[in-house]
Structures are given as structure tokens and as C-alpha cells.
Amino acid sequence: MSFTLTIDTPAWRQHLASVRDAVSGLVPVAKGNGYGFGLPRLSHEAAELGASTLAVGISTEVSVVRTAGWTGDVVVLTPWTPSDSLDLSDPKLIVTIGRISDLSALASTAPHARVIVEVRTSMQRHGVEASELSQVPAALGDLHFEGWTIHLPMIGDSLAQARRLAQAALAVRQAPLWLSHLSEADYRTLASEVGVETHLRMGTKLWLGAPSSRTVTATVLDVHPVAKGQRIGYWQRRMPRAGSVVVVSGGTANGIAMEAPTAAANSRQRLIAAATGSMEALGLALSPYEIEGKKRFFVEPPHMQSSLIFVPGATTVGVGDHVPVEARLTTVSFDAVEG
Numbered sequence: 001m002s003f004t005l006t007i008d009t010p011a012w013r014q015h016l017a018s019v020r021d022a023v024s025g026l027v028p029v030a031k032g033n034g035y036g037f038g039l040p041r042l043s044h045e046a047a048e049l050g051a052s053t054l055a056v057g058i059s060t061e062v063s064v065v066r067t068a069g070w071t072g073d074v075v076v077l078t079p080w081t082p083s084d085s086l087d088l089s090d091p092k093l094i095v096t097i098g099r100i101s102d103l104s105a106l107a108s109t110a111p112h113a114r115v116i117v118e119v120r121t122s123m124q125r126h127g128v129e130a131s132e133l134s135q136v137p138a139a140l141g142d143l144h145f146e147g148w149t150i151h152l153p154m155i156g157d158s159l160a161q162a163r164r165l166a167q168a169a170l171a172v173r174q175a176p177l178w179l180s181h182l183s184e185a186d187y188r189t190l191a192s193e194v195g196v197e198t199h200l201r202m203g204t205k206l207w208l209g210a211p212s213s214r215t216v217t218a219t220v221l222d223v224h225p226v227a228k229g230q231r232i233g234y235w236q237r238r239m240p241r242a243g244s245v246v247v248v249s250g251g252t253a254n255g256i257a258m259e260a261p262t263a264a265a266n267s268r269q270r271l272i273a274a275a276t277g278s279m280e281a282l283g284l285a286l287s288p289y290e291i292e293g294k295k296r297f298f299v300e301p302p303h304m305q306s307s308l309i310f311v312p313g314a315t316t317v318g319v320g321d322h323v324p325v326e327a328r329l330t331t332v333s334f335d336a337v338e339g
């Protein structure tokens with residue numbers, strides 16, 4: 001009776017294994033909502049894949065994957081700062097550093113910690129500027145240097161940028177290279193050129209590849225006929241036509257948001273919509289719920305754990321049915337993950 005992700009586990013695992021086989025040095029990334037699957041499930045799948053290192057996004061996620069049973073190395077992708085609460089005594093923890101000053105601070109706080117140093121790319125997010133790379137060896141002190149990390153933007157000539165920055169970093173010190181957001185082909189090219197161990201950190205393409213291996217559904221909790229003009233819902237809105245209100249699981253608590261009515265984006269479209277009596281013209285918003293093969297409109301903004309959907313006329317769906325939902329897996333939170 002819930003907003004559910006159902007996984008065809010054999011098909012999903014086949015895809016995960018194919019990525020692992022194609023990418024030597026693959027480091028699975030498990031962060032945030034665990035790409036919809038949850039961090040515990042991803043740590044388990046990473047172990048099944050035989051990965052030796054798992055990447056998490058932020059410090060607090062380390063204990064989540066540890067509690068879930070992950071015993072291998074964990075790299076935290078967000079750079080460490082002195083105010084960070086990380087347990088630096090964990091010998092299987094690899095810390096990312098993005099500034100020379102933080103590198104010096106880490107060397108004095110936890111002199112034997114394991115560290116990777118991020119090289120700033122055109123993303124301009126984190127990382128040491130190419131011009132400052134020469135300061136890294138001295139600032140490292142006794143820290144255990146695990147390599148350089150390069151996080152590329154999604155567009156542009158990533159291979160050229162990765163090559164240039166990798167050369168600059170490796171000229172300062174030979175060490176493994178950890179890359180993010182390089183295509184598999186570009187990664188293989190770079191790996192064949194650099195002469196050091198390489199890693200590719202991957203989340204979305206790994207976990208969310210093979211989309212046919214999963215389905216997202218909501219349970220129909222209730223169905224009622226409504227008359228044209230009848231007021232319904234928290235906001236007692238008048239219904240534009242006679243139809244059915246379908247109460248489905250999933251609401252704001254699950255990350256189900258009200259979509260902007262995209263079909264009537266400009267005023268001309270709005271006029272047409274008004275003339276044809278369409279739902280957008282009446283101010284209703286399209287929902288991600290699909291009923292009888294079609295996305296349907298919300299009666300009103302979603303509630304905490306359920307939503308009211310309007311279906312014109314009679315509907316064939318009934319209580320207990322499962323209806324498809326188009327969900328962005330990185331932003332939703334499921335009531336249940338099955339399979």
C-alpha cells in the first residue's frame with residue numbers, strides 16, 4: 001500500500017556487472033538518497049560487485065554505509081575542512097582535500113590519514129588551482145597520499161582537460177588518478193596514457209542505467225465519483241467536469257512535487273487551453289501519476305503521503321491497483337524498495 005520501487009534484481013545486477021567489467025578501477029558512488037535505492041542497498045550491491053572502495057558524498061554517510069555492513073575503503077567526495085566531524089582514526093577512510101590550507105590542517109590533526117587531493121577543473125567547484133599544485137608535496141607532511149582527483153563538467157572536451165590537469169598533477173607527484181564524469185571511452189584512453197593506477201567514480205550511470213530493470217508504482221488507496229462543479233480536497237476546489245478522484249500513495253514526504261503545467265506555457269497556448277476547456281487552463285497541474293495509460297492532473301498540491309488525482313469520467317482503476325509513476329530517482333524517497 002505504498003509508493004514503491006520494484007527492482008528486477010537479476011537484470012539490474014547484470015547491468016552493474018557489465019559496467020564493472022567495462023571499467024577497470026570503478027569506484028561506485030553511494031550518496032544522498034542512494035539514487036532511490038538507499039545507501040544500505042547500494043553498499044550491499046557494491047560489495048556483491050567486488051568493489052574494494054566505495055565513495056560517499058558527505059561525512060555523515062560514512063557511518064551509514066558502515067552500519068549497512070560495508071567493510072572496505074570509503075572515500076568521502078566532499079572535501080574535508082577542519083570543522084568536519086569525520087572519524088579520522090578509521091584506517092579505511094580516504095579524505096578528499098580541496099585547499100592547501102586544509103591539507104596542512106589535516107596533516108597536523110591526523111598526521112597519518114589517507115588523502116586524495118582534488119585538482120580544480122573548469123567546474124570551479126572544489127580543488128587546488130593548477131598553479132598551487134607544487135605546494136602539495138610539502139603540505140602533505142606524513143599524510144598517506146592516495147592520489148589526485150579530477151571532477152569534470154558534463155560538457156566540453158573533458159578528455160583534453162583531464163589530460164592537461166593530470167599531466168600537471170603527475171609532474172608534481174606520481175600517484176593514482178581518481179576521475180569523475182569522464183566517459184568510459186575517454187577514461188580508458190586516459191588510463192592507457194598516464195602510467196599510474198586510475199579510478200573512475202560513478203553513480204548515475206552505474207545505478208540508474210538499465211532503466212527497464214525497475215518500475216515505480218503507487219497504490220490506489222481510494223476512488224470516488226465526483227460531479228461537475230463539486231468542491232473537493234483540502235482547498236475545496238470545484239471540479240471542472242464530472243469524473244473520478246483517485247487517491248494514490250506518495251506525497252510531499254516522498255518528494256512528489258507538483259509539476260508546473262508545461263503544456264500551456266505561453267499565453268497563446270493558454271487561450272487555446274481555455275477554449276478547449278483543458279485542465280491546465282483551469283489551473284490544474286500535471287502529476288507524475290499515470291492512470292489508464294495517461295499522465296493525470298493533481299486535484300491540488302500533493303499531501304504528505306498521498307495525492308489526489310482527477311480522472312475525467314469513469315475510471316477502471318480500483319482500490320489496491322498499482323499505477324505507474326514517473327519519478328526522478330535522485331529526489332524521491334520510497335515507502336518500500338522491493339526485489
Ligand SMILES: *Cc1c(COP(=O)(O)O)cnc(C)c1O
Nearest residue numbers: 029077151180201202203204205
Ligand atoms: C556525485 C559525484 C560523483 C557521481 O556522480 P554521478 O553523476 O551520479 O555519477 C562522482 N564524483 C564526484 C566528485 C561526485 O561528487
